[in-house]
Amino acid sequence: MVHCPDCETALADESDVEFVEMDATTGFFAASKRFYLVxxxxxxxxxxxxxxxxxx
Structure with missing residues (x-):
């Protein structure tokens, strides 16, 4: 079983994590890919x- 390193909550289902898309338009050029954070x-x-x- 996988657990959150901060709060020790069990991460058993997809609903236990959130996928957040990050803006890739920092700097002079917009990135051609999408960055995400879990x-x-x-x-x-x-x-x-x-x-x-x-x-x-």
Missing amino acids: ACTECGAAIGSGVAGAKA
């Missing part, structure tokens, strides 16, 4: 991050 729905702690496919 957070615990109980305490909001960041669990991980990544890059999704190209923006449409």
Whole structure:
């Protein structure tokens, strides 16, 4: 079983984490990909991050 590193809540279902899309338009150029953050729905702690496919 996986647990949140901050609040120790069990992360057993997809509903236990929140996927938040991050704005990729910082700096001079807009990024061609979407960045996202995975957070615990109980305490909001960041669990991980990544890059999704190209923006449409």
